[in-house]
Amino acid sequence: MAQITKRGKKWRVTVSTSKYGDNARITKSFDNKEDAKKWALENELAKNIGIDLSKRNQTFSNYFENWVKTVKKNDVRETTYQNYLHVIPIVKNLFRDTKISTLDDLLVQSKIDEYAENHSRKTTTEVLLKIRTALSYAYGHGLLATDFGKLVKTRGKVSEKKNIALSITEMKILRQYLIRAHKNEFEIMVLLALETGARRGELLGLRPEYIEDNAILIRESISPTSKDTELKTKKSRRKITINHDVMELLKTVPCKENGYIFDPDGFQQSAKLSQLLNRLGLSKTTFHGLRDTHASFLFSSDKISIDYISQRLGHSNIQTTMNYYLTLMPEKKHQQDADALDFLNSLSE
Incomplete structure (x- = not known):
């Protein structure tokens, strides 16, 4: 049987790990006797049904x-x-x-x-x-x-949230620069992220065979911590349509020796993006923030359904989309505020 003894202000329980009373013991101290009794009983019952208490040691x-x-x-x-x-x-x-x-x-x-x-x-x-x-x-x-x-x-x-969505105004400035004055293939990758909302790993996993006339196929994802190229979820496997101008720029990027279009480049995309945004005088965000920007921009339109946005982003379900991306673009929120006030004022008419 378990032994319960008082030591100062504590109650100490000692339980043999074997129902035959061998020398191996497990012990624990409690502030009150009731908790000590409860723990002793739980362990005695476990021992009696064959659980090896020595493993608890x-x-x-x-x-x-x-x-x-x-x-x-x-x-x-x-x-x-x-x-x-x-x-x-x-x-x-x-x-x-x-x-x-x-x-x-x-x-x-x-x-x-x-x-x-x-x-x-x-x-x-x-x-x-x-x-x-x-x-x-x-x-x-x-x-x-x-x-x-x-x-x-x-x-x-x-x-503090780092993956901040750019405003519609900032998104337009960045997108126009990337289409007209991009300087390297990294900036084309930034444009593609802004245009598709694809994750960084998904863009790094693009191969020439995943490029169609007006869309990219998401089939792999490259990670800095693993050689596994499997996608995050089954719904991550998807087709994303893109603008003709963006597609033409994507086709100018040469395929690398490893078969992929973009070079991981030490996975320093967020740091390089920060330098680009600073040069253009735009708000700071991470590379994943471009995905948030794309999603928020789509949400700002009353014509695009949440089902479509969820599929485009590769979410496992619509609830995931709602949980992460129901923050409106700043300009859209201001318009919504104005519309809400107009609607409330109509009650006085």
């Missing part, structure tokens, strides 16, 4: 690493697997020698809060989601008494 950091390299490796795409590998040293640094048997939502929450002090909410959330998945897997295999991962929340600071 391993450190969570080692468990997480083994889980990533044995389970997730065969579960996810290569690019996603690389993201999991990136989280391993983060988990090791946060949890160090913390054993699985001592984990609960409060302890994990404190570790996530610690990480959030120096990282954005988005980055913290990505780490937490992977930790939650590992905790759920551990619970499913009897290493945790409860699946408490969903109780842990992200409280990181919200970083």
Whole structure:
């Protein structure tokens, strides 16, 4: 049976890992006796149905690493697997020698809060989601008494949005410059991003055979972290129509030895774009911001349906499109404000 003893202001529980009472033990301390009794009972019940409690004595950091390299490796795409590998040293640094048997939502929450002090909410959330998945897997295999991962929340600071959509006026200035006075193939790539809303990796994955008379076919995506060229989702595989002038410029870019049209160029597209925008006196955004600009421009038209925009962007569903791109262009918002006021004023007539 489990032993519960009071040590100072804490209640310490000791449970034998075997129902035959061997020398191996797992221990945990609690602030009150009721929680101590509950944990003791949960572990005794788990032991009686054949769960090996000794596995709860391993450190969570080692468990997480083994889980990533044995389970997730065969579960996810290569690019996603690389993201999991990136989280391993983060988990090791946060949890160090913390054993699985001592984990609960409060302890994990404190570790996530610690990480959030120096990282954005988005980055913290990505780490937490992977930790939650590992905790759920551990619970499913009897290493945790409860699946408490969903109780842990992200409280990181919200970083300033970098993928800002250009205004309609700025989009026109940039587009006209790129068509009439472009200086290199990178600027043609910028024009194509502005014209299609395609992701950077999708543009880098273009081959001559993916070019039609008035459209490009999205079939591959090039990543800086993986050799996997598979597209993000099934809906990412699509055909995007483009303007004749843009198509003629695209055809002037020579195919590279590796079979692709554009050179990855060290994946420095956002930095080079920043220099271009600064030279033209336009607002700063990232290369992905060109995708946001394209989407926002389409949204500014009452004639283009959200279904079409979602398909053009390669989203898995319309809800994704609505969640990310329902921010109107500045000029469109001003017009909407005016229309709303006119409509409200009509109530007084």
